[in-house]
Amino acid sequence: MSTTLADRDGPPASAGRAPDRTRRLLSGVATALVSRAAGFLTPILTVPVTLPFLGKDLYGLWMAVASLSAMAAFADLGLGSGLMTKLAPCYAHGDTVRARRYISSAYLTLSLLAVFLTGLLWLLAxxxxxxxxxxxxxxxxxxxxxxxxxxxxxxxxxxxxLSLIVRVQYAYQQVSWSNVWQTGGNLVGLVTVLGLVWADQSPILVIAASAAAPLLVNLVNTVWFFGRQRPQLRPRLGAVEAATARELIRLSGLFFLVTVVMSVATNADTLIIAHTLGLSSVAAFAVPAKLLAQVGLVAALVNVPLWPANGDALAQRQLDWVQRITRRMTIVSxxxxxxxxxxxVLLGDRLFAVWLPMPMDGDPWLLAGLGAWWVLQAGLSPRFMVQNAAGVIGPQLIGWAVFLALSTIGKWYGAEWLGVNAVPWVGAACYALTVAPAALCGYYRTLRRHRRIVTEEGSGEQLVVP
Structure with a gap:
């Protein structure tokens, strides 16, 4: 079906100027830092309250279940990532009709999947x-x-x-609003958990409230965005088109594979420690890991706005902007x-002594290993954002697959022989040997492909890109 001018929304291609994109990116980065500051307060304020309230074993179980949930981040079948990649050019060219088809297909697929998985989970419980x-x-x-x-x-x-709303907002350059909503989710969860603990409610209720807070905030955000901000993008059953859905699912399948491998590889630590050293060691690892994870989340939130911004720039053939911003964001990250x-690393032992009401070892070697792990990921993240925007998935899939195999074996034996401190160091070393080369290879491959497109368009020839 052809798209008329009346079906278009957002800026036309000529309006997607680099200064506007850069300004939106900076706004997204600034609100991401504020959002992460609020997110950082959550473990700072909840761990000293929930750890003694639940006890080490129950807290360790809670963290192990949370890690299993994080491993299942691939449950969206890669549709969130595929949707953001496909929506960025729609935004760049103001194509509302195609965007609504992508959005409707993604929401229908994941809603049916969520109902099926929930029923299966309780049936087999x-x-x-x-x-x-x-x-x-x-x-x-x-x-x-x-x-x-x-x-x-x-x-x-x-x-x-429900979490698809974040991807849609990012693709439509509403990164700041999305970060505001995520900040609200962190604060709602924080207040609810602290209130229940101080009211001496059931530990089960505390854990349930913590799990439900993000879900409820995403629900309200979804209703607000599609009801007030972009009603023309509201998902509808009639907007689902088979050809568009197949196109989205093909790309999403590659993101799905990458997400499966990444989720298992990066969230296996607590389960490995639980089986090699016991649940009490999980708590000793999970508390500092939870704190240092905030560092990684800051870097991720700072870089994720690059994904749709790069998609917009690549759609308008502005490769100089992509390279310049990638270099700058690498330094920022x-x-x-x-x-x-x-x-x-320098203050960890003193921080734990003041912060927690029960003894917790803030071993500097463990903290340094966790820090090295997150710094490595942060430095390469801008290059992955370029590949994701272009749908270049192969190099990172190979890198993460090799990392999964190598790091799982290394972490298991490292934990058994050297203790919990070895786990993040093994992960960082394996990452530098496997994922880092893949990140650089995929980045330069993406730039070469788009330079070829620009050259062919300049010569007036027709180029078909797989």
Whole structure:
């Protein structure tokens, strides 16, 4: 179906000027830092309250279940990533009709998937050996283990289609608004959890409230965006088109594979430690890891706005802007991750002594390993954003697959022989050997491909890009 001018929305291609894009990017980065500051407050304020309230074993179980949920980030089948990549050119050219088709297809697919997975989870709940999965020992009963797992995993699955709103907002250059909503989600979860603990409510209720907060905030954000901001993009069953859905799913399938490998590789640490060293060691690892993860989340939030911005720039053939911003954002990412990581390494033991009401070792070697892990990822993130915007997935898929195999074996034996401190160091070393070369290879491949497109367009020849 052809698209008329009346079907178009947003800036035309000629209006996507680099200064406007840069300004939106800077605004997104600034609000990302504010959002992460609020997110950083969450573990700072909740861990000293929830750790003694739940106890080390129950807290360790909660973190292990959360890690399993994080591993299942691939449950969206890569549709979130594929959707953002496809929507960026729609925004650049003001194509509302095609954008609505992509959005409707993604929401329909993930909504049906969420209903199916939720039903399957509860149907098989009694058959899954939850105690063995999380290596539960001590006074935590099998019934409590099962209930915590079901509550956390159900909230995660239901949030899969609702979290698409973040991708849509990013693609439509509403990064600042999206960050405001995510900040609100962090604050809602923080206030709810602290209130329930101080009211001496059930530990199960505390965990359930923490799991439900992001889901509810995404629901309100979805209603607000499609009801007030962009009603012309509102998903409708009638807008689903088979050809558009197949196009989206083909690209999303590649993102799905990358996300599966990445999610398992980066979230296996707590499960490896649980099986090699026990749940008490999970708590010793999870608390500093949770703090240092905020460093990584800051770097991620700073860089994710690059994804749709690069998509807009590539659609308008502005390769100089892509290269210039990638260089600058690499420096910004290293500073954003490196400075707080160094502060944690230097002050970690004192921080834990003041911060937590129960003894917790802030080993500088563990903190340094976690810091090195996040700094490495931050430095390469801008180059991955260019590849994601162009749909170049192969190099990073190969890099992460090799990393998964190498790091899993290394972390297992490292934990057994050297203890918990070895886990992040093994991960950082394997990342430098596998994922880093893949990031550079994919980045230069993307630039070469788009230079070829510009050259062919300049000569007036027709070029078909696979």
């Amino acid at each position: 009694d058959a899954i050996p939850w105690v063995a999965v999380f290596n539960v020992t001590g006074q935590i009963t099998p019934e409590r283990t099962r209930l915590i797992a079901l509550i956390s995993l159900t909230a995660f699955v239901l949030n899969v289609p 290293l500073l954003v991750a490196g400075l707080p990581a160094a502060a944690f």
